[in-house]
Amino acid sequence: MLVLHQMQMSGNCYKVRLTARQLDVPIALKEYPLHGGETRKPAFLAKNPNGRVPMLEFEDGRTLPESDAIIWYLAEGTRLAPESKWERAQALQWMFFEQYSHEPYIAVARFWLKFAAKEDLAKKQHLIGEWHDKGNAALGVMNTHLKTHDWFGGARYSIADIALYGYTHSAADGGFELLEYPAVEKWLARVAAQPGHIPLDESW
Ligand SMILES: N[C@@H](CCC(=O)N[C@@H](CS)C(=O)NCC(=O)O)C(=O)O
Numbered sequence: 001m002l003v004l005h006q007m008q009m010s011g012n013c014y015k016v017r018l019t020a021r022q023l024d025v026p027i028a029l030k031e032y033p034l035h036g037g038e039t040r041k042p043a044f045l046a047k048n049p050n051g052r053v054p055m056l057e058f059e060d061g062r063t064l065p066e067s068d069a070i071i072w073y074l075a076e077g078t079r080l081a082p083e084s085k086w087e088r089a090q091a092l093q094w095m096f097f098e099q100y101s102h103e104p105y106i107a108v109a110r111f112w113l114k115f116a117a118k119e120d121l122a123k124k125q126h127l128i129g130e131w132h133d134k135g136n137a138a139l140g141v142m143n144t145h146l147k148t149h150d151w152f153g154g155a156r157y158s159i160a161d162i163a164l165y166g167y168t169h170s171a172a173d174g175g176f177e178l179l180e181y182p183a184v185e186k187w188l189a190r191v192a193a194q195p196g197h198i199p200l201d202e203s204w
Pocket of ligand 1: 010012013037039051052053054065066068099
């Protein structure tokens with residue numbers, strides 16, 4: 001069976017659980033503590049030299065890190081993968097956007113504001129303004145797109161939506177005000193209404 005090395009509260013890991021659940025792909029979970037540093041130890045680094053989860057491990061020993069690569073792999077050839085060459089390129093466009101312009105600010109603000117110890121957050125205080133400015137810029141870009149489109153990867157719900165949902169739905173944890181982005185709020189509700197949807201904290 002596939003094994004997902006993960007942290008339950010990570011939005012990147014949630015993307016993989018949500019995709020697997022909606023496609024009925026059986027996976028087992030191996031949980032790592034949020035603050036344990038376990039993924040930076042030699043046993044894990046031998047499997048993913050980048051020292052991060054999520055990482056999918058196959059029965060033959062192959063390993064695949066990076067949330068968006070994993071959900072792309074799981075979705076290939078299924079209803080969650082966009083059908084046409086143009087839609088697949090659009091999905092990739094938004095998945096790269098998520099990794100470069102969205103996750104580094106919205107996920108990082110959430111991690112430090114919700115999960116870090118107060119004394120550690122104090123050392124990052126000077127960065128919060130930049131996280132919020134750039135995260136709000138990303139939410140604004142999404143809101144503009146969603147004024148004229150229902151989804152991010154073409155005509156229907158796909159892994160591009162899952163990639164962006166991972167941290168957008170929990171952005172309030174990082175101090176973002178989603179009421180300012182009404183088209184994003186409506187899209188969040190559409191995603192949550194998809195068959196087989198599970199919340200981030202649902203046990204496996
Ligand atoms: N670009 C990666 C980011 C992965 C990432 O930042 N993982 C975090 C949890 S969300 C992690 O493993 N943190 C532990 C560490 O950095 O030691 C992805 O999308 O999978």
